[in-house]
Amino acid sequence: MHETEEAVYALITSVLLSGQLAAGAQLVETRLAAVFGLSRERIRKILQRLGHERLLELVPNRGAFVASPSLTQAREIYEARRILEGGIAGRLAGRLDDAQVQALTAHARRERAAAKAGDRARSIRLSGEFHLLLSACCGSEFIERQLQELVSRTSMLVAFFESDTASSCACDEHEQIVEALCEGDAAAAVRTMHTHLSLIETRLRPHAQPRALADPGVVLDKAWRVGRRARR
Amino acid sequence: MHETEEAVYALITSVLLSGQLAAGAQLVETRLAAVFGLSRERIRKILQRLGHERLLELVPNRGAFVASPSLTQAREIYEARRILEGGIAGRLAGRLDDAQVQALTAHARRERAAAKAGDRARSIRLSGEFHLLLSACCGSEFIERQLQELVSRTSMLVAFFESDTASSCACDEHEQIVEALCEGDAAAAVRTMHTHLSLIETRLRPHAQPRALADPGVVLDKAWRVGRRARR
DNA sequence: TGGATATTGATTGTGCACAATCCCCTGCAG
């Protein structure tokens, strides 16, 4: 019983991150309760959790709405990533052990392969995971959690703002970062990280996302059925 | 009605941060509800919030307990601060405007005054606020929130682990950091920040804190009455 | 017609009662 709650949370999260819901759309508690076959209280707990992670905006007495970040907020998120990941790079420079270096280079290789194969979805996913992998090397559960949240919010931004013709992810830059870290050149690693994130940021376009006008209940219901079939 | 809830949250937080409660002590929902005159559900919401911030440990079907960090966890928190605040220092170097520099130096001056006057409590509080002030200079609400949480948890650690004869806070180092930031020397600023935090960390002593065996209900009740008197 | 105000309908917020869970303690057997 407890595990379905987790599954619902994961499902809503993935639907939000993939941008299938219009920004600002309301997620009505009773509706979701009916769709997922959970009590309203359980749904409520899930929504609050998503609100805390800023994937939803919780308005008192009004309800839960799909976060609709402004370009200003988007820039703030990238700035936060520059600060946090700059700190990570600076701390990790010259401190990676062999296993970590191997894991990072292997990951970069996989990214390169996906990019070469033109698998855009996989490429995007791997690109995000690279940053999380790097944060995991710090050995700080706190740092990992924080970056996880930032990466999630970035995914949502990309879904809303990135032009569809986005160039392939810059796996070169990931390799450069690993290289700088191995050489122990902290300043270079931080610099590379900063420019890397700034480059990603410049890809955002304020195209007034006209997609995804569907009813959230319908979208989630469909996703739930599909997942349910796959789950057995 | 809503504001008393906020007041209760603030009160419990301050009591937790000041180390007046024994690590591992349970906060029973019904008890707190009686003390504060709130319904159990309101108390529950407050406890979950505190659990999310890791000031309490929430155990399913068991309850909320005062966090009792191990020395290992303590080190992890300081490591996280090195990473995050290193990132802040690296990002802020050479980018502070006049108003910010002025605010920071003014704060450092106040710290120095408090240290010279031997006002230990004020000195500690100001020392923590310096770091928050620095994070506010980033203009990222996210970064500010994260550091807020880390500083809170640090305060709790200090309450549990720091020797009572702790030397006065190193306001010299704070001034050094501001100086490096003004000069735009990112590497130096990061280095100073790292050593500063490491120095604070070395002050932790695993003295098996034997204090504060009082019942949480009693302590909170007393604090509540005192605050209530002061509030009008 | 215009604008302020009352009404309504849908949605969230909360108190309460009861269910589920867990720890501790007791009793018993080996």
Next chain:
DNA sequence: CTGCAGGGGATTGTGCACAATCAATATCCA
């Protein structure tokens, strides 16, 4: 004396019913 099974008591978890709130529409008066 130790290990284990089970009961009892205290505490947390949750479904439900109703209260509070808000936006949108309807109503009324000038």
